[in-house]
Each structure stands twice: as structure tokens, then as C-alpha cells.
Amino acid sequence: MSVYEVLQVIIPSAIFFAAPLIFTALGGVFSERSGVVNIGLEGLMIIGAFVSIVFNLTFADTFGALTPWLALLAAMIVGTIFSLLHAVASISFRADQVVSGVAINFLALGLSLFLVKKMYGKGQTNQIQIGFDKIDVPILSDIPVIGPLFFSNTYVPSYLAIILAFVAWYVIYKTPFGLRLRAVGEHPMAADTMGINVTKMRYIAVMISGALGGIGGAVYATIISRDFSHATISGHGFMALAAMIFGKWHPIGAMGAALFFGLAQSLSIVGKTIPFLKNVPTVYLLIAPYVLTILALAGFIGRAEAPKASGIPYIKGKR
Amino acid sequence: MKKRFGFALSLMLATGMLLSACGGQGGDNAGGKDTFSVAMVTDVGGIDDKSFNQSAWEGLQKFGKDNGMKKGRGGYDYLQSSSDADYATNLNKLVRSDFDVIYGIGYLMGDAVKEVAEQNPKKHFAIVDTVVDEPNVASITFKEHEGSFLVGVVAGLTTKTNKIGFIGGMEIPLIEKFESGFRAGVKAVNPNAKVEVQYAGAFDQADKGKAIASSMYASGIDVIYHAAGGTGNGVFSEAKDLKKKDPNREIWVIGVDKDQAPEGVVKVDGKTYNVTLTSMVKRVDVAVYDVAKRSKEGDFPGGKTLEYGLPENGVGIAPTQDNIKPEVLKAVDEWKQKIIKGEVKVPMTRKEYKQFEASLK
Numbered sequence: 001m002s003v004y005e006v007l008q009v010i011i012p013s014a015i016f017f018a019a020p021l022i023f024t025a026l027g028g029v030f031s032e033r034s035g036v037v038n039i040g041l042e043g044l045m046i047i048g049a050f051v052s053i054v055f056n057l058t059f060a061d062t063f064g065a066l067t068p069w070l071a072l073l074a075a076m077i078v079g080t081i082f083s084l085l086h087a088v089a090s091i092s093f094r095a096d097q098v099v100s101g102v103a104i105n106f107l108a109l110g111l112s113l114f115l116v117k118k119m120y121g122k123g124q125t126n127q128i129q130i131g132f133d134k135i136d137v138p139i140l141s142d143i144p145v146i147g148p149l150f151f152s153n154t155y156v157p158s159y160l161a162i163i164l165a166f167v168a169w170y171v172i173y174k175t176p177f178g179l180r181l182r183a184v185g186e187h188p189m190a191a192d193t194m195g196i197n198v199t200k201m202r203y204i205a206v207m208i209s210g211a212l213g214g215i216g217g218a219v220y221a222t223i224i225s226r227d228f229s230h231a232t233i234s235g236h237g238f239m240a241l242a243a244m245i246f247g248k249w250h251p252i253g254a255m256g257a258a259l260f261f262g263l264a265q266s267l268s269i270v271g272k273t274i275p276f277l278k279n280v281p282t283v284y285l286l287i288a289p290y291v292l293t294i295l296a297l298a299g300f301i302g303r304a305e306a307p308k309a310s311g312i313p314y315i316k317g318k319r
Numbered sequence: 320m321k322k323r324f325g326f327a328l329s330l331m332l333a334t335g336m337l338l339s340a341c342g343g344q345g346g347d348n349a350g351g352k353d354t355f356s357v358a359m360v361t362d363v364g365g366i367d368d369k370s371f372n373q374s375a376w377e378g379l380q381k382f383g384k385d386n387g388m389k390k391g392r393g394g395y396d397y398l399q400s401s402s403d404a405d406y407a408t409n410l411n412k413l414v415r416s417d418f419d420v421i422y423g424i425g426y427l428m429g430d431a432v433k434e435v436a437e438q439n440p441k442k443h444f445a446i447v448d449t450v451v452d453e454p455n456v457a458s459i460t461f462k463e464h465e466g467s468f469l470v471g472v473v474a475g476l477t478t479k480t481n482k483i484g485f486i487g488g489m490e491i492p493l494i495e496k497f498e499s500g501f502r503a504g505v506k507a508v509n510p511n512a513k514v515e516v517q518y519a520g521a522f523d524q525a526d527k528g529k530a531i532a533s534s535m536y537a538s539g540i541d542v543i544y545h546a547a548g549g550t551g552n553g554v555f556s557e558a559k560d561l562k563k564k565d566p567n568r569e570i571w572v573i574g575v576d577k578d579q580a581p582e583g584v585v586k587v588d589g590k591t592y593n594v595t596l597t598s599m600v601k602r603v604d605v606a607v608y609d610v611a612k613r614s615k616e617g618d619f620p621g622g623k624t625l626e627y628g629l630p631e632n633g634v635g636i637a638p639t640q641d642n643i644k645p646e647v648l649k650a651v652d653e654w655k656q657k658i659i660k661g662e663v664k665v666p667m668t669r670k671e672y673k674q675f676e677a678s679l680k
């Protein structure tokens with residue numbers, strides 16, 4: 001295949017792979033920017049995937065083509081509610097946030113598999129019938145060189161993810177809400193003396209991360225695996241976490257990191273057809289994304305500094 | 320005072336735990352046993368992974384039903400493992416529950432079964448998909464390469480672009496059997512077809528499967544055979560999405576381990592298509608039933624390696640054959656007979672495949 005054809009395969013592939021990671025990583029950015037470490041992104045993705053598949057299977061006949069979108073909405077709502085567990089534990093009860101996040105991961109996996117067993121009597125659900133279709137963006141896909149690369153054979157949620165990254169950037173850096181969010185994450189005491197309700201901000205931030213994590217999981221399950229089993233979300237939440245840190249807690253950075261992961265993975269897959277890489281043993285291509293990440297982190301990204309108050313429960317009045 | 324109390328309490332708890340542990344073992348030996356009972360320990364997929372754990376359980380259930388056994392101790396039962404740390408624990412639990420034959424389902428359980436079998440030389444064990452060299456273990460393996468040969472025949476005769484793909488899970492000898500048999504089947508009926516082979520590196524990464532399938536279909540391949548478990552979901556997903564975009568394009572997926580026709584259903588504008596060409600079924604239920612039956616009749620094949628292939632109906636093409644043309648089915652049947660008669664030796668490894676390829680010229 002020519003270089004152009006190879007790119008035509010790699011880029012859409014990278015984009016659809018990155019979409020769930022972008023959603024979830026953005027959720028992580030909101031949460032950690034406010035000072036609550038959220039390791040439970042994997043659990044939130046699992047819940048999102050579970051809810052969207054169950055919704056899709058149950059209501060596919062009622063809503064027809066609209067079903068996947070409503071499933072995303074349902075996943076968002078349930079993700080928000082589920083993240084409240086983490087919020088209450090970390091903010092109100094001042095538990096260790098990492099432990100709470102890990103608990104969310106266990107709980108989500110166990111609960112969802114148990115419910116699948118209870119509802120369907122099987123270890124995994126059936127495949128959904130109505131998913132997101134591959135589309136060519138109407139006008140943009142006709143642009144001579146870039147069109148077929150970036151705007152053909154892709155899914156709508158992938159573009160939503162990229163647009164959402166810019167929206168998140170705008171919200172966090174250009175609005176009063178975003179400023180307060182960042183203040184709460186850097187120096188909650190100062191924010192508190194200025195009258196910002198630290199607890200409320202953190203709650204909202206964790207709920208946003210729940211919503212976005214749920215959407216991320218739902219997008220993954222609907223587009224890529226089309227059913228829900230114990231193997232559906234296997235490590236993607238942690239990859240999103242890595243993307244967030246790689247992106248230095250910046251929404252655009254997180255998006256870029258997720259796309260980078262997607263690209264590295266696609267490269268490793270298509271590598272076999274590129275004559276240059278054909279004779280490289282498979283194992284090197286498989287570990288390439290991770291090695292590239294380490295190289296990039298060590299060489300190019302520089303220091304990644306978390307928000308200063310991340311991970312520390314805020315006790316009002318404490319010095 | 321407090322310290323003394325605390326010390327006394329912990330001493331009591333410790334003694335209590337020790338005593339109850341001793342007592343437990345005694346209790347298990349007390350029950351009398353005169354009925355034949357069988358049980359299995361599943362791999363991490365669980366009994367409804369729509370794949371071979373489910374198949375094994377169905378075999379045990381059928382055996383139980385045919386022999387009037389009840390589910391539970393004294394009849395037939397299963398234990399599910401949620402991680403590989405559970406294998407030995409589950410096996411030991413079944414040993415203590417006095418089952419006559421205990422199955423370990425899956426090649427990953429090989430080490431656990433070997434260890435527990437060595438510790439319990441009087442108990443009978445069976446392992447599916449690998450060989451454990453102990454006198455009290457029956458090793459059940461399948462001739463996946465023969466089944467893969469047959470689906471290779473189907474693929475070779477159905478392809479219109481002469482480009483075929485194979486997606487493997489992990490690059491292990493077991494999956495190489497699938498690969499070698501498949502490539503041999505394709506080459507035997509269609510010398511001009513090229514088979515592109517790629518391994519995803521995992522059995523549970525549907526996104527990798529989707530990306531590889533996307534790459535393969537884009538390069539002109541029109542039939543993909545996957546031996547990749549959960550990763551295969553991504554392959555189906557990609558095939559269905561492409562079909563939805565262009566219903567006139569002929570693309571196919573060949574399933575594995577069970578009849579994956581339900582996975583291939585896709586509706587486009589009211590018409591229903593199915594992208595599943597066929598599947599390579601592995602009749603784990605037949606094998607499990609067979610070993611249970613032989614053990615009950617007193618002929619437990621301990622220390623032996625049983626190979627279930629085409630003659631025993633251990634492997635084969637799926638019963639759903641709507642997408643296969645009649646003349647292709649005929650060819651499959653002819654090759655099946657040739658393999659059973661021994662006229663064709665299906666390669667099991669890449670080295671054997673090269674020799675097979677050379678012999679065709």
C-alpha cells in the first residue's frame with residue numbers, strides 16, 4: 001500500500017481509538033484540576049459501557065436510530081451518580097482518594113458483571129444492533145488530500161470528543177467557573193477566603209468526571225466492542241489517566257496525548273504492511289506505543305506538575 | 320490491663336480459627352459417596368463467555384441430564400475463576416468436595432492442574448487445551464488445525480479478491496495451529512490467494528481487533544478468520560460498520576470456537592445481512608461428555624492425551640451455513656473425508672505449513 005493509503009488507515013483508526021480516551025481524560029482533567037485525584041476512571045468507563053449497552057439492547061426498538069445517542073445520555077447520567085460515591089468518600093469523609101478510586105474500579109466491574117448475569121443469564125450481553133455508523137463528513141471529506149484522511153470513514157462521537165476538548169479548554173481557562181475550579185485545586189484555602197465554596201466546586205468537578213467517563217465508556221462499547229463483558233474495558237481508563245498526565249492536566253494536552261496513543265497503536269498494527277517495518281518482529285511493534293510514550297515523556301514533555309492541592313482533602317479552617 | 324485483654328482476645332481468635340480449619344476438613348470426609356460426580360473449574364471467561372467455557376459446561380450439563388444427576392455435590396457442578404490466582408484454590412475445593420472427575424478448562428490452567436494432580440494422586444483430573452503429564456490427568460486437546468483447514472477451504476473458494484486475512488490473539492503454539500491449518504486450507508483450494516497474518520497480542524482488546532480489521536479490509540482483503548476471543552468482537556464491529564456503509568461490498572468474517580452467526584447480523588435500510596461466512600467450532604462439550612462417560616464406565620484415560628478431531632466431531636464448520644455456496648460445502652465435505660482417511664496431513668506449525676506448501680507445488 002502506498003504511504004497515502006497507509007495514512008488513510010492509520011488516521012481514522014487513531015481517531016476512533018482516541019475518542020473514548022479523550023472523553024475520559026477530560027473528565028479526569030476536571031476532577032484533578034479541582035484537587036480530587038480520580039483513579040476510578042476505569043470504573044466509570046465500565047459503568048458507562050454497561051449502561052449504554054443495556055439501554056441499547058432494551059430500547060433499540062423503541063427509539064430506532066436515536067438509540068445510541070440516548071444510550072450515551074443514559075450512561076452520562078448513571079456515570080454522574082456513580083461518581084458521587086467517590087465524591088462523598090473523598091470530599092465529605094476525607095478518605096484517601098486513591099483508595100476510593102480503586103474501590104470504584106472494583107465495584108463497577110463486579111456490579112456490572114453481576115447485573116449482566118442477573119438480567120441476561122449470561123456472562124456477556126448480546127451484540128447491539130444499532131450503533132454509530134461510519135460516515136463521511138458531508139463537505140469536508142471532499143477536500144483533495146486532507147478530506148479522505150481526516151473526514152472519511154469516521155464516527156460522529158470522535159469529532160464530538162475533539163470539539164469537547166476545545167470546549168473544556170474554554171471553560172477551564174476563559175470562564176469564571178474555570179478560574180474557581182483551578183483555584184480550588186491549587187490553593188483551596190485562598191479560594192475559601194474569597195468566598196468560593198470549595199466542597200461544592202469539588203463535587204461538581206467529580207460529577208463532571210463521572211459524566212465524561214460514562215460517555216467515554218459508552219462510546220467505546222457502542223463503537224468498538226458492541227457488547228459488554230468482563231473484557232470490554234480492560235485498562236482503557238488507566239490509559240486515559242496516563243493521557244491526562246501526559247497532557248499536563250490541560251484539556252488540549254490530554255486530547256493530544258490520547259491521539260498520540262491512538263496513532264502509536266495504529267502504527268503498530270499497520271506496521272506490517274509498510275515495507276520498511278515488515279521484518280520487525282511483532283512484539284516490538286506491539287510495545288511501540290508504550291516505549292514511544294516513555295520517550296516522549298522523558299524527552300519532550302518536561303516536568304508535569306499536578307495541581308498543587310491535588311489529592312489532599314480540604315478541611316475548612318485548617319492551617 | 321488493656322494489653323492483657325487485647326492479647327487474650329487475639330489468642331482466642333487465633334485458636335478459634337485454627338480449630339475451625341481442622342474441623343472443616345474432617346466434616347468433608349464424613350459424607351458418604353456412592354454416586355459418580357463430575358465438576359469443572361472455568362477460566363476467567365466464566366461459563367457464559369459464549370465460547371469454550373460455555374461449551375464445556377453444556378457438555379457437563381448434558382452428561383448430568385443423561386445420567387439423571389443433579390447439579391451440586393454428588394452430581395455435576397462448576398466453579399468460576401475470576402483470576403489465575405483462583406485456579407488452584409478452586410481445584411482444591413472440588414477435590415475436597417469429592418468429585419470423581421475434575422476438569423480444568425483452558426490451557427492457562429495447565430500448571431494449576433499439574434500441581435493439584437501431583438498433590439492428589441488418587442483423584443482423577445482432566446485438562447482441556449493443553450497436555451499435563453501426570454498418570455491421573457487426562458489431557459483433552461483438539462485438532463484445531465483440521466477444523467481451520469476446512470474453514471480455509473471455505474475462505475479460499477469464497478474470496479473474490481484473492482486476499483484473505485487471519486487475526487490471532489496471542490502468538491502462542493495453540494493459535495499457530497489455527498493459523499497453519501487455515502493457510503493450508505486456503506492454499507490447497509486456491510493457490511493464488513494470499514493470506515495476511517497478524518496477531519493482536521491479547522484476547523480481550525476489541526479495539527486492537529477493530530484496528531487490524533480496518534487495516535486489512537482497507538487493503539483489499541475480503542475474508543478475515545479470527546482466532547482471538549474477545550478481540551474478535553472488534554473484527555465483527557468493523558465488518559458490520561463497513562457493510563452498513565456499503566451493503567454491496569462483499570466482506571466476510573469467519574468466527575471461532577462456536578457458531579458466531581449471531582454476531583454477524585447487521586440491518587441496513589430494513590434488509591438484514593450477515594457478515595459471518597462460517598465459524599470453526601470446537602466441540603468442547605463433546606470432549607467433556609466423552610471423558611465423563613468413559614470415566615463412569617471405569618475407563619478413565621489417565622495419563623493419556625486425547626485428540627478430538629474431525630472423525631470424533633470434535634472440530635468442524637458451524638451448523639449455520641446460509642452464507643456458504645452449495646459447491647463450496649461439497650468441497651468442504653470432500654476435503655473432510657480426505658483428512659479423515661489420512662490422505663492429507665494438515666500442518667500444525669509454521670514449519671509444517673512450509674513443508675505442506677512445498678508439497679503442493
